[in-house]
Amino acid sequence: MGEEYKMSRFCMSPKSPKIILTADETMMSKYRWGIFVGFSTCMPRGILPDWFYFSVWAPPVPRENGRALYADFGLRIMEASLANVFGADEVAVVHPRDLKRVAGDRTEIIGIGGHDFLGINPPTSEFVDMLDTGPPYNRVKFFELLRNPVMREKIVVIGGKAAWQLADEEIMDRLNIDYVHLGEGEISVPEMFKAILEGEKLPRIIKGKEPDPDEIPNILGATIHGLVEIGRGCGRGCAFCTPNMQRLRYQSIAHIVRDVETNIKAGQRAICLHSEDVLRYGAKGIPPNEERVLELFRRVASVDGIKDIGTSHIALATAYHNPRLVEAVAELCYSKVEDMNWLGAQTGIETGSERLIAKHMRGKALPSPAERWREIVLQAFGILDDNNWICAATLINGLPGETTDDVIKSIELVEDLKKTSTLSLMVPMNFVSMRGSALDTEESFNMRKMTREHWQLMGECIDHDLRVVPRLLRMYRNSKGIKSWLLSFAATRMANALQKYVNKMKRGEPPTERHEISKWLNPDIPDLRA
Structure with missing residues (x-):
C-alpha cells in the first residue's frame, strides 16, 4: 500500500468520530479466493468449524488505526456522502472487532449496512432449509454485532439492501434499533444524520431519495x-x-x-x-x-x-x-x-x-x-x-x-x-x-x-x-x-x-426424512432491551 494513501486516509485526529459505519463480520471479510466466496456467508453453521471458516474462508479485512482498509461498497459510498457534509475526520468505517476501540464519547451514531441481516433472502434460505445444521452465519454475526455493548450507548441506524427486513417498529424495539433507512442514501442519509445530531424528531423508518449519477460521490x-x-x-x-x-x-x-x-x-x-x-x-x-x-x-x-x-x-x-x-x-x-x-x-x-x-x-x-x-x-x-x-x-x-x-x-x-x-x-x-x-x-x-x-x-x-x-x-x-x-x-x-x-x-426424493421446514429457517428475533 502506498505511503501517500496511508497518510491521506488514516493519519487522522485522535478524537473519536461522530459517525461510525460498520457491518457484521460476514460483510467485513476479504473472502479468500474471490468475491463470490462471499456467498459462503449464507451457509448455516455446522458444516465447517467457526474458527476455520472465519480464519480461512472469510478472514477479517485488514485494518489500520481502527479503520477498515477494505469495506463493502455500500459503506464506502455512505462514507463519502457523509464526509462531504461532516468532514472525513468525523466519519469512520470500522470492523466490528474494533468498535470499542474507535467509538468514544464524541461518537453519536453507528450506521450498520447489510445485504441479508436476518438470513432470509436467497440463497441463505435454501442453504439453511436444506442443510438444517444451524442458523446462517450472516444472521448469527448480525445479532452478535447488535449485542456489542457499544450499541446500547449510541444511536443505531440500519440501512442497505436488506433494510426492509427490519422496517418494523416491534423488531426495531427488540433489537435496540433507533432508525431504519430504506433505499438509496447518498442524498437522504446525510440529511437524516444531520437532523439526528441536531436533535430533530424524525420518523423511525425513512425512505431514501434516488440520486442522479452526478450526485453519487467517488469512494474515499x-x-x-x-x-x-x-x-x-x-x-x-x-x-x-x-x-x-x-x-x-x-x-x-x-x-x-x-x-x-x-x-x-x-x-x-x-x-x-x-x-x-x-x-x-x-x-x-x-x-x-x-x-x-x-x-x-x-x-x-x-x-x-x-x-x-x-x-x-x-x-x-x-x-x-x-x-x-x-x-x-x-x-x-x-x-x-x-x-x-x-x-x-x-x-x-x-x-x-x-x-x-x-x-x-x-x-x-x-x-x-x-x-x-x-x-x-x-x-x-x-x-x-x-x-x-x-x-x-x-x-x-x-x-x-x-x-x-x-x-x-x-x-x-x-x-x-x-x-x-x-x-x-x-x-x-x-x-x-x-x-x-x-x-x-x-x-x-x-x-x-x-x-x-x-x-x-x-x-x-x-x-x-x-x-x-x-x-x-x-x-x-x-x-x-x-x-x-x-x-x-x-x-x-x-x-x-x-x-x-x-x-x-x-430420483425426486427429499434428501432427508424431515417433512417440516428447518427450525433455523425463520429467525427468532432476540430481545436485546434487557
Missing part, C-alpha cells in the same frame, strides 16, 4: 475485492427482483476510473465491475452501447497496476443477441491484462418455462419474445463458454403460478446444459417474496412445499456443480500451495455434505 477508501459500481437499476422488469424497482442510471467512465484508481492505490489488484448487466453499460434501453462498453473496459484495463477485471452480473439475452460484444470484451481483457484468461459473472436462467418467463419476466428475453427463452439460454452459454466466461446461473423454484410442467421444463433445460460441458455453475434457489419487488405480496417458497420435480431439479443442478467444481479449482490460478490445499479441503467437506443427498434428489 478501497472496497472488498475492488468492487466498483458502474450503474444502478436494470430495466428488464423481472417481477421477483428488487433492483428492477430502481431507475436505470450509469456513472461516467471518468467516475468509474477514479474509483478503480482508489482501489489500486490501496493495494487492490483485482477489480470487479458491478451492475445488473455489465454488458449494457451506458445503454439507454435494452440494446447495448457497444462502444461505451468497450471504452469502459479499455480505460479500466489501462489503469496501472491492475491484474484482473471481473464482472458482477450479465444478462443471458444480452450475450445471446450480442455475441461479438462478448468476444470483444474477452479479447480486450485477455490481451490488455497480463495472465488474465477467463471472466466470471452471475447471471439468471430462473426457469426453463417460457410461460413463466412471459408471466413474470418478459423483459428478460428482450429483444426476442419470451417464447425463445430456451434457445436464448442454450445459445448464450455456448457463446460464453467459447470466450471463457464462467458464470454462476440461478434458477428459481416456486415462482407464483408455477406448475409441474414448468418445473419439468427447467429440468430438461438443465439436462441439456449439462450435455454442453459448460463450466458455469447452476444455483437453484427458492422464491423469496422480498419487500419492494412486484411480487412482495406472494408467499415465499420453502422445502415443505417442494414436489418430486423440484427435488429432481435441485439434484440435477447440484450434481452438475459437484462435477464442475474440481475443474474450476484446478484452473483457478490464484489457488496455490497451502491456500490451494485449504480451499480444496473446505470445498471437499461441503461437497461431501451434499453428495450423499444428490442421488436421492435426482
Whole structure:
C-alpha cells in the first residue's frame, strides 16, 4: 500500500468520530479466493468449524488505526456522502472487532449496512432449509454485532439492501434499533444524520431519495475485492427482483476510473465491475452501447497496476443477441491484462418455462419474445463458454403460478446444459417474496412445499456443480500451495455434505426424512432491551 494513501486516509485526529459505519463480520471479510466466496456467508453453521471458516474462508479485512482498509461498497459510498457534509475526520468505517476501540464519547451514531441481516433472502434460505445444521452465519454475526455493548450507548441506524427486513417498529424495539433507512442514501442519509445530531424528531423508518449519477460521490477508501459500481437499476422488469424497482442510471467512465484508481492505490489488484448487466453499460434501453462498453473496459484495463477485471452480473439475452460484444470484451481483457484468461459473472436462467418467463419476466428475453427463452439460454452459454466466461446461473423454484410442467421444463433445460460441458455453475434457489419487488405480496417458497420435480431439479443442478467444481479449482490460478490445499479441503467437506443427498434428489426424493421446514429457517428475533 502506498505511503501517500496511508497518510491521506488514516493519519487522522485522535478524537473519536461522530459517525461510525460498520457491518457484521460476514460483510467485513476479504473472502479468500474471490468475491463470490462471499456467498459462503449464507451457509448455516455446522458444516465447517467457526474458527476455520472465519480464519480461512472469510478472514477479517485488514485494518489500520481502527479503520477498515477494505469495506463493502455500500459503506464506502455512505462514507463519502457523509464526509462531504461532516468532514472525513468525523466519519469512520470500522470492523466490528474494533468498535470499542474507535467509538468514544464524541461518537453519536453507528450506521450498520447489510445485504441479508436476518438470513432470509436467497440463497441463505435454501442453504439453511436444506442443510438444517444451524442458523446462517450472516444472521448469527448480525445479532452478535447488535449485542456489542457499544450499541446500547449510541444511536443505531440500519440501512442497505436488506433494510426492509427490519422496517418494523416491534423488531426495531427488540433489537435496540433507533432508525431504519430504506433505499438509496447518498442524498437522504446525510440529511437524516444531520437532523439526528441536531436533535430533530424524525420518523423511525425513512425512505431514501434516488440520486442522479452526478450526485453519487467517488469512494474515499478501497472496497472488498475492488468492487466498483458502474450503474444502478436494470430495466428488464423481472417481477421477483428488487433492483428492477430502481431507475436505470450509469456513472461516467471518468467516475468509474477514479474509483478503480482508489482501489489500486490501496493495494487492490483485482477489480470487479458491478451492475445488473455489465454488458449494457451506458445503454439507454435494452440494446447495448457497444462502444461505451468497450471504452469502459479499455480505460479500466489501462489503469496501472491492475491484474484482473471481473464482472458482477450479465444478462443471458444480452450475450445471446450480442455475441461479438462478448468476444470483444474477452479479447480486450485477455490481451490488455497480463495472465488474465477467463471472466466470471452471475447471471439468471430462473426457469426453463417460457410461460413463466412471459408471466413474470418478459423483459428478460428482450429483444426476442419470451417464447425463445430456451434457445436464448442454450445459445448464450455456448457463446460464453467459447470466450471463457464462467458464470454462476440461478434458477428459481416456486415462482407464483408455477406448475409441474414448468418445473419439468427447467429440468430438461438443465439436462441439456449439462450435455454442453459448460463450466458455469447452476444455483437453484427458492422464491423469496422480498419487500419492494412486484411480487412482495406472494408467499415465499420453502422445502415443505417442494414436489418430486423440484427435488429432481435441485439434484440435477447440484450434481452438475459437484462435477464442475474440481475443474474450476484446478484452473483457478490464484489457488496455490497451502491456500490451494485449504480451499480444496473446505470445498471437499461441503461437497461431501451434499453428495450423499444428490442421488436421492435426482430420483425426486427429499434428501432427508424431515417433512417440516428447518427450525433455523425463520429467525427468532432476540430481545436485546434487557
